[in-house]
Amino acid sequence: MKSKVILLPCDSYREDLVYENLKKGLALLGGLKTMLSEEEKILLKPNLLKKAEVEKAVITHPAVVAAFGRILREEGYQNVILADSCGTGNTVKVIRGTGMDTALEKLGIPAVDFTEGVHVDYPEGIQAKEFIIPRELLESDCVISLSKMKTHALERITGAVKNSYGFIFGMNKAMGHTRYPSADSFARMLVDLNKYVKPRLYIMDGIMAMEGNGPGSGDPVPMNMMLMSTDPVALDSVFCSLVHLKPQMVPTNYHGEKMGLGVWREEDLELYTPDGRITLEEAVKRYGNPSFHVDRRPVRHGIWEKMAKALNIFQKKPYIEKDLCIRCGVCVNSCPVPGKAVDFKNGKNQPPVYDYKKCIRCFCCQEMCPKKAIKVK
Ligand code: SF4
Ligand code: SF4
Incomplete structure (x- = not known):
């Protein structure tokens, strides 16, 4: 059926x-x-x-x-x-x-x-x-x-x-x-x-x-x-x-x-x-809407992609647009990684900073940011 x-x-x-x-x-x-x-x-x-x-x-x-x-x-x-x-x-x-x-x-x-x-x-x-x-x-x-x-x-x-x-x-x-x-x-x-x-x-x-x-x-x-x-x-x-x-x-x-x-x-x-x-x-x-803004890039499965993934390079990653950040800490609290992959490393007067080695790319921080300050590149 x-x-x-x-x-x-x-x-x-x-x-x-x-x-x-x-x-x-x-x-x-x-x-x-x-x-x-x-x-x-x-x-x-x-x-x-x-x-x-x-x-x-x-x-x-x-x-x-x-x-x-x-x-x-x-x-x-x-x-x-x-x-x-x-x-x-x-x-x-x-x-x-x-x-x-x-x-x-x-x-x-x-x-x-x-x-x-x-x-x-x-x-x-x-x-x-x-x-x-x-x-x-x-x-x-x-x-x-x-x-x-x-x-x-x-x-x-x-x-x-x-x-x-x-x-x-x-x-x-x-x-x-x-x-x-x-x-x-x-x-x-x-x-x-x-x-x-x-x-x-x-x-x-x-x-x-x-x-x-x-x-x-x-x-x-x-x-x-x-x-x-x-x-x-x-x-x-x-x-x-x-x-x-x-x-x-x-x-x-x-x-x-x-x-x-x-x-x-x-x-x-x-x-x-x-x-x-x-x-x-x-x-x-x-x-339909052909110009709807969505990620249409294919996932590649070759050896280089596997290596890039293993080395955690050339992967999608979140980043903070500093001018938009109000330093509320929502992203830090949303991060599920033990020890936090995004944190106020430079004090609470500065936007949080990413540790991409720890980051698992779940994008919870980007989902939860109240100011649209976190983008993905
Ligand atoms: S959630 Fe957004 S506005 Fe709040 S500290 Fe993080 S990046 Fe800045
Ligand atoms: S993408 Fe996930 S693991 Fe990486 S910093 Fe954001 S919440 Fe933490």
Whole structure:
């Protein structure tokens, strides 16, 4: 069976428009009742990376969350909560003042902070055989992923598969980067995590996406769409095609297919809009953005590349634009490497300094910098 992906053209966050489009998308997937039963306890998982103005496209837009919450309520789902393991802060703090807080309050959907990490074994995992996940996730019956369409320094893009990293509890997220330091091992762990949690539905907010220095410091760019699927690899691969990035160049797609999470090949997909079936080629022509700023450079596998990697030279690396740095120390606190690979070596009156010998290139510092001061070269 082919994986179905729904592309919903939508050029504004007007709530009625988002609501109508989500309803059409759900109908094309067979309706919510085919995915969720009314008695189930549902956990909504948006991307709540960190506190930032909604216009900066860092988090899933409140209008998307609100419209989906409304549909759940109208269809009789009573037991719904919303939560994320945020990069910095917690659910309640990150959504405060964004409009998501008031919308959820109106709908009677509580936003909760994860309170405790629980160790779970996953012997079937290929890369990861255990996780520390929030108790609130274990107590839920099912999850709906509400991701944001963004670029990512390590994995090129962050979308449906990567959104599930918010199911790792608190600081264990940062530590995960030391355990799975390469883009490939990290992607394989994410695939295992998705297979363990098994979100029932993946929705991506790409009405205003983020390009460039994502996922926290990039630039908003209108992609004017939402995507929806039960297959996160298929969904992410359509996102890739629409921004002219080969899907197989994204490790979560490549490994996601190999490990049986989903499919990225065009011949294994069925793409629909509310007007009916559409070929990927036609969709790219009509809705794609060839100038979307994303890393399209191929990964080389020759002997020189292997040596360069072993010697830690000619690798992507973060650096600080001194003029933008306010010396807040968020990057230092975000670094998961013992002894810190970025630190205030010259005192707190100077920007932190990198130790590239220690740096594992997880880019947590770049993700978390509140001033867009950290770039990748
Ligand atoms: S997080 Fe950004 S602004 Fe803060 S110290 Fe690091 S580089 Fe400077
Ligand atoms: S310095 Fe930045 S990229 Fe390097 S290990 Fe620390 S957080 Fe990761």
